[in-house]
Amino acid sequence: MSPVLLYLSFLLFALGVLVVLTKRDAIVVLLGIELILSAAILNAIHFNQQFPDRMDGQLFALFIIVIAVCEAVVGMSIIIRVYRYYHTAVPDQINELNER
Amino acid sequence: MEVNGLILLLPLAASILMVTFPVNRFPFGGLALSVTLAAFLLTWVVDPGSLQANWLQSGNFNLPLLFSIHDLRLIRLIIGISGLVQFYSLFYLSSSANHRSYFSLLCFFTFAMLGLATSTHLLVTFVFWELVGYTSYRLIGFDTTTSSTSAALKALLINKVGDVCFLIGILMLASTGLLSTSNLAPGSAGTLPLLLIFVGVVAKSAQAPLFPWLTAAMAGPTPVSALLHSATMVAAGVLVLLRLVPLLNDTVSTVISFTGGVTLLLGGLLAIFSYDIKRILAYSTISQLGLMVLAIGTGAHASGYLHLQTHAIFKAGLFLCAGVFIHHGVISGHANPNDIRHFSNPNGWLKWSWVILSGSLVGLPLTAGFLSKEAILHDMMTFSASLSLFVWASIPLTALYVGRVSYFLVVKKTESSPLHALLLPALLLSLVSVTWFVAAITTEAPTGWVSIIISQTLVIAGLFAGFRLARISFAEKSWHTNLGLDGLYDKKMPQLATAWGRAGIAVDRQIIDRLVHAWAYITVLFAHLTSWFDRAIVDLTLVGGSAWVVRFTGQIVRVPMSGKVQGYLLWALFSLFLFLVLWLLL
Numbered sequence: 122m123s124p125v126l127l128y129l130s131f132l133l134f135a136l137g138v139l140v141v142l143t144k145r146d147a148i149v150v151l152l153g154i155e156l157i158l159s160a161a162i163l164n165a166i167h168f169n170q171q172f173p174d175r176m177d178g179q180l181f182a183l184f185i186i187v188i189a190v191c192e193a194v195v196g197m198s199i200i201i202r203v204y205r206y207y208h209t210a211v212p213d214q215i216n217e218l219n220e221r
Numbered sequence: 222m223e224v225n226g227l228i229l230l231l232p233l234a235a236s237i238l239m240v241t242f243p244v245n246r247f248p249f250g251g252l253a254l255s256v257t258l259a260a261f262l263l264t265w266v267v268d269p270g271s272l273q274a275n276w277l278q279s280g281n282f283n284l285p286l287l288f289s290i291h292d293l294r295l296i297r298l299i300i301g302i303s304g305l306v307q308f309y310s311l312f313y314l315s316s317s318a319n320h321r322s323y324f325s326l327l328c329f330f331t332f333a334m335l336g337l338a339t340s341t342h343l344l345v346t347f348v349f350w351e352l353v354g355y356t357s358y359r360l361i362g363f364d365t366t367t368s369s370t371s372a373a374l375k376a377l378l379i380n381k382v383g384d385v386c387f388l389i390g391i392l393m394l395a396s397t398g399l400l401s402t403s404n405l406a407p408g409s410a411g412t413l414p415l416l417l418i419f420v421g422v423v424a425k426s427a428q429a430p431l432f433p434w435l436t437a438a439m440a441g442p443t444p445v446s447a448l449l450h451s452a453t454m455v456a457a458g459v460l461v462l463l464r465l466v467p468l469l470n471d472t473v474s475t476v477i478s479f480t481g482g483v484t485l486l487l488g489g490l491l492a493i494f495s496y497d498i499k500r501i502l503a504y505s506t507i508s509q510l511g512l513m514v515l516a517i518g519t520g521a522h523a524s525g526y527l528h529l530q531t532h533a534i535f536k537a538g539l540f541l542c543a544g545v546f547i548h549h550g551v552i553s554g555h556a557n558p559n560d561i562r563h564f565s566n567p568n569g570w571l572k573w574s575w576v577i578l579s580g581s582l583v584g585l586p587l588t589a590g591f592l593s594k595e596a597i598l599h600d601m602m603t604f605s606a607s608l609s610l611f612v613w614a615s616i617p618l619t620a621l622y623v624g625r626v627s628y629f630l631v632v633k634k635t636e637s638s639p640l641h642a643l644l645l646p647a648l649l650l651s652l653v654s655v656t657w658f659v660a661a662i663t664t665e666a667p668t669g670w671v672s673i674i675i676s677q678t679l680v681i682a683g684l685f686a687g688f689r690l691a692r693i694s695f696a697e698k699s700w701h702t703n704l705g706l707d708g709l710y711d712k713k714m715p716q717l718a719t720a721w722g723r724a725g726i727a728v729d730r731q732i733i734d735r736l737v738h739a740w741a742y743i744t745v746l747f748a749h750l751t752s753w754f755d756r757a758i759v760d761l762t763l764v765g766g767s768a769w770v771v772r773f774t775g776q777i778v779r780v781p782m783s784g785k786v787q788g789y790l791l792w793a794l795f796s797l798f799l800f801l802v803l804w805l806l807l
Contacts, residue, residue, distance in 0.1 A: 138794065142787050142790060213785050216784060
C-alpha cells in the first residue's frame, strides 16, 4: 500500500481549501469545492484497498461524483440567480438581504 | 332677611358705583345722600335678626359672615349721622375738591362702620376694623397738604400698632374657639389675649397713651372729624370692648378702668389749654371715650353703651357747629380760622344748638347727655365707689373747658346772617338730643337724687369757672398739646427705629455677612474637592475605564465578525483544526 494516493488527496484537499478561502469569485470557490470532493473520492478509493473483497469505496466514489454533479448544477444555478440579482458573483460584495 | 343685607350693601354699592362712574361732573354728593337716606329708611323695614353667610370653609376651619341686625338704634345712629354729614359736606366742601373720592369714601365708611357695628364674629369684625381705619387714613389726608398727609400717616401708624396687637389677640382667642361673640362664656379666655385686644381698642379709641393721632387727625375736613373722629369710628374700640364684656376678668377690668380713667382726666385737662376749636373737641372726644372705657371696665357697660350713643349725637353736632364757625372764618379771611378767639357767631340758631349740644356734653338736664352721664355715675357708684372718683373729678373738668369755649362762641355778639344750610344738621342733632331726653326720661330716668344734685352743682360751678378762665389768656406751652407725646411719637420713635436699624446693619455686616462669607468659602472648598473627585475618580477611572474595557473587548470580539463568508469558513476550519489537535492530543 503506497501512500501516494493519500499525498495526492491531501494535496487536492489543501488546494481546494486554499481556493475556497482565498478566491473572491463564487464560481472559482465552487471549483475549489470540486477539488475537495475529488480529494474525498481519492480517499474513499484508497482506504477501500485495505478490503479488496469489498466494493464499498468504489461505489461511494461513484455516488460522490453524482452528488458533485448535482451540487455543481445547484451551485451554478444559485450563482447565476445571484449574479442576475446583484450583478456580481463576488460574495464579499453581497452584503444586503433586503429587496431592492 | 334680604332687606337686612341691603342696608349693608347699599352704601358699598354706591361707593363702588361712584369710584367707577364714567363721568367726572356728576352730583356725587346727591347720589351718596340719597343712598344713605334709602338705607336710613330701610331700617324701619328690616325685621331684626341675624344675617349669616359662609365666607370661607376649609376643613375644620369655618369663617362665617355673621351679622346681628338687632340694635336698630345704633344702626340708625350710624346711618343718620353719616347722612347728616354728607348733607353738610355738600355745602362745606369747596367745589374744587374731589367730590367723587370724598363721597365714595364716606359711603364706604358707612358700609364699613355698619359692618363693624353688626358683625358678631371677631375675625370679620377685624376686617371691618381695618376697612374703617383705611377710610380714616384716606379722609384725614383728603386735603393732600404736607401736614394733613403726615397726620394721616401718623394716624395710620399709631392705629397699626393697635391693629397688630388686636389681630394677635384675636388669633390667640381663636385657639380657644372664642371668635363668635354671640356665645362667649365668662372667664374662659386668658388675660393676655384680652389685654392685646385692649391695646387695639386703646389705639382705635384714642386712649392714653396712644391718643395723639386723634388730634393730628383733625387735619382732615371738619365733617370727617364729626363723623369718623368723634361720633362713630373712634367708638369702634368701645363697641369691640362691649362685645368682650363677658370674657373680662379682674386683671383686665382693672387695666381697662385705669386706662379709661386716666384718659378721661387727661383729655379734659388738655382741652383746657388749647385755643384750636377742633383740638379742644378732639380732647373732649378722647376724654368722653375714656369715660366709656372706664364705665365698661367697671362693669357699667349698659350705661357706657348708652353714653356711646348720646355722645355720637352731641359730639357730631358740636363738630358740625365748629365747622360752621370755621367756614365762616375762612370766608371772612382769617389767617387762623380754627382759633376760638377769632370766632364770630354768624347766626343766632347756631348759638342755641351749640348751647344744647355742649349742655349735653356736660350732662345738663333736658339733653340726652344728662341721661347717659347720670346713668354712668349711678352705676359707677354702685359698682366701685373708688373708681367713680375719676368720674366725679371729670364732671367739673368737662364743665370747665366747655364753659371756656362757650364763652368765646356764645357770649360774643351775634351777626344776623341768613340761616345757612350748614346749620341744619347741627340743629337737627340738638333737636334729637332734646327729643331723646323727653322720650326716655319716663322710662330710663336716672335714679339717685343726691348724686344728681351734687353733679349738677359741680357742672354749673365748672361752667362759671370756665367763663372766668376764658378771660385769662395764656401762651400755649409744648406740653399742652398731647402732653409732649408728639415729641415721643414724631422724634423719639423714628430715632429709636433708626438706631434699631443701624444696630441691625451692624449685626448684618459684622456677624451675618462674615458667617455667609465663611460658609461660601467652605462651600467653594468642598466644591473643589468634589470636582476633583468627579474628574479623577468618577470620570477618568469609572466612566473612562468602563468605556475603555468595553471598547477593548469590542475590538477583540469584532475581529472574527468580518461579515465575509470566507472569513467565517476560515474560522470554522481553524476551530475544526483545533478540535482535531485536541482530539489527537487527548
